Amino acid sequence: MRYEAIIIGGGLGGLVSGIRLAQAGRRVAIISAGKSALHFCSGSLELWSKWREELLGLSESHPSHPYNIVGLERLERYTKEVKEMFRRAGMSLVGDFEKPHYRLTPIGGLKPAWLTLEEYVTFGAKSDLEGRRVLIVGLEGYLDFYPEFIASGLGRLGAECRVEKVSLPELERLRESAAEMRAVGIARQMQGEALERLAEKVSGLAEGCDLVLLPAVFGLADEECFRRFARMMKPAEVRVAPTVSASVPGVRAQRLLSEEFVRLGGQLIQGDRVVSYQLDRSGRIESLSTINHADILFRADDFILATGSFFGRGLVATSENIVEPIFGLDVVAAEAREEWCGEKILGEQPFQRFGVRVDGRLHPLKGGRPVENLYAVGSVLAGADAVKEGCGAGVVISTALMAADEILEQNGKRKEESL
Amino acid sequence: MGLWPKGWRERVKEKNGGPKAMEQKQKEYDVVIIGGGVTGAGTARDCALRGLKVLLVERKDLATGASGRNHGLLHSGARYAVTDNESAAECISENRILRQIARHCVEPTDGLFITLPEDDLGYQEQFVGACRRAGIDAEPISPEEARRLEPSVNPALIGAVRVPDAAIDPFRLTSANVLDARLHGAEVLTYHSVEGFVVEQARVVGVVLRNCTTGESLTVRSRVVVNAAGIWGAEIALKAGVEINMYPSKGALLVFGHRVNNMVLNRCRVPSDADILVPGNTISLIGTTSERIPFEEIDKNEVTAREVDILLEGGAKLAPALSSTRVLRAYSGVRPLVAADNDPSCRNISRGIVCIDHAERDGLEGFVTITGGKLMTYRLMAERVTDLVCSKLSHNAECSTATTPLPGSKSGAKAESKRGRREFVAKRPGERGAASRHGDRVEQIGFQRAADAALVCECERVSVAEVEYAIRSLDVTHLDDLRRRTRIGMGTCQGHICAMRAAGIMAKTKTTTERATEFVADFVEERWRGVRPVAWGDSLVEAQFTQWIYDGICGLGDK
Known part of the structure; x- marks a missing residue:
């Protein structure tokens, strides 16, 4: 099978690159093993855990950070473009590069965020909470949403909070199996009459409140589900708050971006894993082989590695070393096993910054030399600490778009040359 | 000194x-x-x-x-038979008693003492004789029979002795x-x-x-x-x-991500490092090392990379599959030896x-x-x-602990056989999990409401009702205590799913949300101390996920 570009990895990075290339009319395929960090998304695409000023000095303070390859100017442009990309795929993001806001954590804390899905509650400033009357509604028996924790967190910032629990006959059925009362299982029930019944129950409780918060369990397929619910709830303002573990809006984002990619003509090969690659005489990557299509070679002009970090298996740690398992690329990592991890899991973890080494155009190095038609994007890159810097989504989006642009530009040049 | x-x-x-x-x-x-x-x-x-x-x-x-930092092995006494026959006799006598009074804590797995090509097969004869002197049923079996009984055993073995070892949950x-x-x-x-x-x-x-x-x-x-x-x-x-x-003697152990063996595996030689592999609940344990440490270090419980390597090497000798099995965590305890x-x-x-x-x-x-x-x-x-x-105190009263079953092991012979266990349990996973851990006390747990059977810990099948029972009746102050009573967070996810759920329940009945939040941070840090020495492969994947959920999403690591 022959493509102009093949992307390895179908998470946020792979999809963003893929959509960009497909939109430009390229024949592009994504090979996805199926695991995506989007499924555990907080509701926000984070660019930087602190404020914008710090980003300006990044080349000094964090010289090996992938943001330095992208550059702030492009980062700003890509932030706007991804908002538009999400909109076309059917998702509304609020916020922008200029002015961060706060998102709510599942345990009632506030964290700076830049782009957040519209249904989630956000606050412009901590002082916004003062005197607000907030109703937080939990679902009876659902264990991954913490209304009491949110109430005490918002209460500390001056909000007046009340917690209520509701139940629905549709949810009772989920209890037949002990592991079904989960965000995704609940979201499947949140339609039709169940949605109306919930709106009626919550409306009855919402008297005198100016903000109602519910767990993010609305709409695996689209945003319309929550909008419909919110319309029925008028006049109180309704928003969702994050749950711990699987995220319904994250699952939805994964789905809508995949659909957008396919709609634009991209080919999504799911549940497959790249196991080896073939080089041509000039040392460029010519093709890939996968587990499910052992007899077929996936050929392309360019390849994007968007396999993620350890979680996505873009990096693999053995008891002896850390490797990039597909191409055996050069990896930036501490040599001794004892130095991979920090003392506290909630503290600095050196392994978070491990990843593949790239040149200024995102070509990864192998044996010290860049692989010319391969680009590495997202969490597989070395130099960023997605958790401590709160830059996970930002690095993914900006490098994914940059790699796509590089490919388009190089192709353009190649075509010009051949004319 | x-x-x-x-x-x-x-x-x-x-x-x-x-x-x-x-x-x-x-x-x-x-x-x-x-x-x-x-x-x-x-x-x-x-x-x-x-x-x-x-x-x-x-x-x-x-x-x-040390009570919670050992092998969880119900010794038959065979390990001590050659070197300390008196201890061996004590062990087999207590072994028989505990199988009766602590039935719900014991898994009657039996054990093998295997001889590998590099070991002296002559030791086996001495070993069997010493076991018999101590009153331990030690039955030499052929390597073929050993492989049939315990498929995970090193197939290169040249001799095996079957003994009444078992697993016990300390x-x-x-x-x-x-x-x-x-x-x-x-x-x-x-x-x-x-x-x-x-x-x-x-x-x-x-x-x-x-x-x-x-x-x-x-x-x-x-x-x-x-x-x-x-x-x-x-x-x-x-x-x-x-x-x-006193003489503090440190012993380190490794926990594997699933139950590799079903019988206890020992090396038939003079007791040494890393020569006992014990199955317990959902996992297997290899241990131990033995090292004299100074008193300042008795609370440290850190396992070094060297100890990890010794244990991995010894473990693979007993059951080669261990070399490709995920290591879940490492821990150590200190034996209180007396001179x-x-x-x-x-x-x-x-x-x-x-x-x-x-x-x-x-x-x-x-x-x-x-x-x-x-x-x-x-x-x-x-x-x-x-x-x-x-x-x-001049108080005249006979000891009755050798014959009085512990709470959980009181219900007659029901739980004795595998079939008995089945009668005694109910249909939902949370109830089955609770029955396997609390024996007949499962009746005190009470699964009245449908929501009671919802799982808090999916790896170990711990339900809301069991968590509430433990909080109510089993001296639980911290989230980590709940782990020791119910096994939450001891499975493959090492707490990243269940810690917050359990804290949510504790905040409702036992403490404030602020304290419960601290408990979660302490809990994930406690789990991490055991994962850190073995953080590669899937354990590093889980660690990255744990940090993402609790620090990235929940913000527990924010100052």
Whole structure:
């Protein structure tokens, strides 16, 4: 099978690159093993855990950070473009590069965020909470949403909070199996009459409140589900708050971006894993082989590695070393096993910054030399600490778009040359 | 004697609270037992069953010392048969008793002692003879038979002996002893440390305690005090002004991500490092190492990369599949070995039971120490020290712990056979999980509402009802205590899914949301201490995910 570009990895990075290339009319395929960090998304695409000023000095303070390859100017442009990309795929993001806001954590804390899905509650400033009357509604028996924790967190910032629990006959059925009362299982029930019944129950409780918060369990397929619910709830303002573990809006984002990619003509090969690659005489990557299509070679002009970090298996740690398992690329990592991890899991973890080494155009190095038609994007890159810097989504989006642009530009040049 | 840091003894003696002004009326007990490990718990139970008024105190939680940091092996005694035949005989006798009284804590797996090509097959004959002398059924079987019985065994073996080893859950065992002590009137104070003793005319008459949560101090009076604090017993004894010549011996173990073997696997040779592989619950355990450490390190519990490598190598010798099995975590405990009084060099170390009447030995009345021994012989240790306590109090009561089942193991022969177990359990996974852990006490758990069966911990099948029962009835203060009572967070995810769920339930019944949030942070850090030495492969994947969820999404790592 022959493509102009093949992307390895179908998470946020792979999809963003893929959509960009497909939109430009390229024949592009994504090979996805199926695991995506989007499924555990907080509701926000984070660019930087602190404020914008710090980003300006990044080349000094964090010289090996992938943001330095992208550059702030492009980062700003890509932030706007991804908002538009999400909109076309059917998702509304609020916020922008200029002015961060706060998102709510599942345990009632506030964290700076830049782009957040519209249904989630956000606050412009901590002082916004003062005197607000907030109703937080939990679902009876659902264990991954913490209304009491949110109430005490918002209460500390001056909000007046009340917690209520509701139940629905549709949810009772989920209890037949002990592991079904989960965000995704609940979201499947949140339609039709169940949605109306919930709106009626919550409306009855919402008297005198100016903000109602519910767990993010609305709409695996689209945003319309929550909008419909919110319309029925008028006049109180309704928003969702994050749950711990699987995220319904994250699952939805994964789905809508995949659909957008396919709609634009991209080919999504799911549940497959790249196991080896073939080089041509000039040392460029010519093709890939996968587990499910052992007899077929996936050929392309360019390849994007968007396999993620350890979680996505873009990096693999053995008891002896850390490797990039597909191409055996050069990896930036501490040599001794004892130095991979920090003392506290909630503290600095050196392994978070491990990843593949790239040149200024995102070509990864192998044996010290860049692989010319391969680009590495997202969490597989070395130099960023997605958790401590709160830059996970930002690095993914900006490098994914940059790699796509590089490919388009190089192709353009190649075509010009051949004319 | 270089193990005692300079000036340490003096400092401990100075810190001894001594008799303080006691305004409020002090509570009085027949016996105060120091140490919430299995020995202290067993002693509290024995004393309570014999009708004494008992207080059990523990500075942390139950089974946080060596009791919760071992193999969970119900020794047949075979391991000691050649080197210490008396210990071996004690083991097999207690082995038979525990299979009856602690049935719900024991998995009757049986064990094999295997001889590999590099071992001396001649040792096997000596071994079998010694086992038989100690009264242990040791049956030599062919390598083919061993491979059939235990498919994970190293196929290169040249000999095997089948023995009645088994797996025992030490957390469950400790908790069941405490529960029974309570049911017989004993009081329990966890998170209370011993600050000093009240000594009047060469007699210990009381204990000064500190509530570790509030910092408040509290004095109780007691006719006898039992020091059952394991390796920490050396420091406790010093606070009472007497010395015990102890030898801290560190043993490290590894937990594998699933149950590789179904029988206990041992090497048939002189006991050495990394030669026992024990299946337990959902996992397998390889251990141990044995290293003398200084007293300053007894609370460190860190496992080094070298120890990890020794254990991995030894484990793969017993069951080659271990070399490709995920290592879940590493942990270590400290054995409280005691040297003879006339042996200050600690050369003459015994792993046997040491029961000291300090009146006889040091002229200090009202204070006794029970130490040495092992998990296997905790009941016998409890019996011996309770006999001593009773004779001091001139209290005439027979020991009944060898025949009285523990709570959870009371329901006749039902749980005995596999079929029996099935009768006794219900349909939902949470109920099955609870029944496997709490035996007949599952009736106290009560799955009335549909929501009660919802799973908090999916790896270990722990339900809402079981968590609520543990909080209600099993002395749970912290989230980590809940783990020791129910196994939440002990499975493959190492707590990243269940920690927050369990904290949510605790915040409803037991504590504030602020405290519960701290508990979650402490819980994930405690799990991490065990994962860190083995953080590669899937364990590093889980670690990255845990940090993402609890720090990235929840913000627990924010200053």
